[in-house]
Amino acid sequence: MQRTRFVIADIGLELSSQDYLPLMAVLPNFENFYVEEFPFDITVIRFEFIEDDFVIKEDDYKLLSDISIVWGDNFKFMESENSYVTVVDELVRADDTVWIMESDKTFMNSRIYFDRKKLEGSTALSWLIMVAFGQASLRYDTALIHASVVIKDAQAVAFLGKSGTGKSTHSRLWVKYIPGFSLLNDDNPAIRIVDEETVYIYGTPWSGKTHCYVNKKAKLMSLVRLQQAPYNRFVSKKGKEALMELLPSFTALRWNKEIFSTMINLLENIINSVHVGHLDCLPDQDAAELCYENIK
Incomplete structure (x- = not known):
């Protein structure tokens, strides 16, 4: 059994297969x-x-959804008594490739059904x-x-908003005009509460384009929702x-009451420890500096 291991936000991922798979080539963003071995x-x-x-x-199986922001209508999400099934119909090398993932109700264990010939070039x-x-x-x-994050001296600020709002643009403005800041992640960072008063944000292999x-x-240090304005x-x-500023940017299955309730509890704990703001803004230097001064 081949096993390939990663650690993301202090959580391990183990990918296993009976035969060799070039997973590092297929997943270069990982x-x-x-890691060769997991921490204890x-x-x-x-x-x-x-x-x-x-x-x-x-x-x-009961169909729960047949539309996705990423995959459009080339997507299905279904539920059985003991599992969830995610189906993606992907165009790879001008061929349709159907990916199917069967997960238990906790998503801690999943099986991914695949065609070896279609691994290369798949997203x-x-x-x-x-x-x-x-x-x-x-x-x-x-x-x-769903956020873009900038970091300086082991402290970070995350910018939230609908797609097209200007999260990436605002991060670039911080990097350009506010000394010392760099980009940590531009699409899907991970937030983790490590104790009752400390919240960390992590880079991940998922950073959009x-x-x-x-x-x-x-x-x-702060979560800021952006909204375009004059x-x-x-x-x-x-x-x-x-x-309410944070909720649209967090994702949990609304069909799974346990998972959804866990997310709400997590949000409540986050807002007790992290500053939250709302920025109506233009895509300019003044907006970045105004946001920075208020957070500082």
């Missing part, structure tokens, strides 16, 4: 997170690769691993968020208002 007593999310077809019996595999990691990690005070796969962590204005948020 390179900085590779680490939580491990496991994936087994099955080179075979997975037969979906419609009577055994679906990385995405499927991200889906399982995002759900399984919630029970360990960890969450993937920006090749920024930094294996670092930093203390999270002016620059910063407002700090607390309590329920802070929760």
Whole structure:
């Protein structure tokens, strides 16, 4: 059995298969997170690769969703009594390739059914691993968020917002105009509560279109939701208002009450320890400096 191991946000990922798979070549964005052995007593999310077809019996599965922001209608998410099944129809080398991931109800153990000939050039595999990691990690005070993050001296600020809002642009403005800041992640960092008062944010292998796969962590100082406006204005948020600023950027299965409730509890703990703000802004230097001064 071949086993390939990674550590992301202090959580282990183990990918296993009966025969050799060139996983490091297929998952180049994971390179900085590779480990030969796991640290002692680490939580491990496991994936087994099955080179075979997975037969979906419609009577055994309930369709929960057939649309995805990433895959459009080339996607299905289904539930049976004991598992979830994620189906992605990916275009690889002008051929349709169907990827299927069967996960237990906790997402701690998944089987990925694949065609070896279609491994090279695929983006679906990385995405499927991200889906399982995002759900399984919630029970360990960890969450993937949709955000762009800048870091300086082991302290970080995360920018939230709808796609197209300008998160990446705002990060670039900080890097350009505010000395000492660099980009940690540009799409899907991980947040982890390590004790009741300390929240860290981590780089991950998932950074959208920006090749920024930094294996670092930093203390999270602020989460700021951006909104485009013809002016620059910063407002700090607390309590329920802070929760509503964060909720759209966190992901949990709304069909799984346990996972969804875990995410809400995690959010409540985060806003007790991390500053939350809202920035109406233009894509300019003044917006970055206004945001920085308010957080500082």
